[in-house]
Amino acid sequence: MTPATNPVVEHRPDEQxxxxxxxxxxxxxxxxxxRGEQRVFFHTEVDDRFAGQGLASTLVTEALADVRAGGKRVVPVCPYWAKYVKKREQETADVVDPVTPEVTKWLRGRLG
Incomplete structure (x- = not known):
């Protein structure tokens, strides 16, 4: 598959x-x-038509940079986020909070 050209990441706060x-x-x-100063990421998805082009990594890299620039912290509930930050522990440790039972319960309440 050909690599994606011109990928652009956009933050849509109204859609969270x-x-x-x-x-x-x-x-x-x-x-x-x-959740206060935490941004709890719970789901990441790339359309099958764009699979294997590194777009999930680009997406998470850009979102993480935006969160860091905004002074918030990341809680990686989403399995892709969890894998991403674990793989880059040294570069992400300053902005990542652990997933705790309290956060999981809070998120379940928000998502219904």
């Missing part, structure tokens, strides 16, 4: 998500809920 587009076409997203 970051969206990645390729040549203007929606390719994936990551969803969150804010």
């Amino acid at each position: 998500r970051y969206v990645i587009t390729v040549d203007g076409e929606p390719a994936g997203f990551t969803e969150y809920r804010d």
Whole structure:
């Protein structure tokens, strides 16, 4: 598969998500809920048509940079986020909080 050209990540606070587009076409997203100073990421998805092009990594990298710039902290409930921050522990430790039972319970209440 050819690598994606011109991927763009956009924060959509009204939708509580970051969206990645390729040549203007929606390719994936990551969803969150804010809990005080924490941004709890719980779901990341890339459309099958764009699989294998590194878009999930680009999406999470950009979202993480945005969270860091905004002075918030990340809680990686989403399995992709958890894998991403574990793999890059040294670069992400300053902005990542652990997933605790309290956070999980809070998130369940928010998502219904």
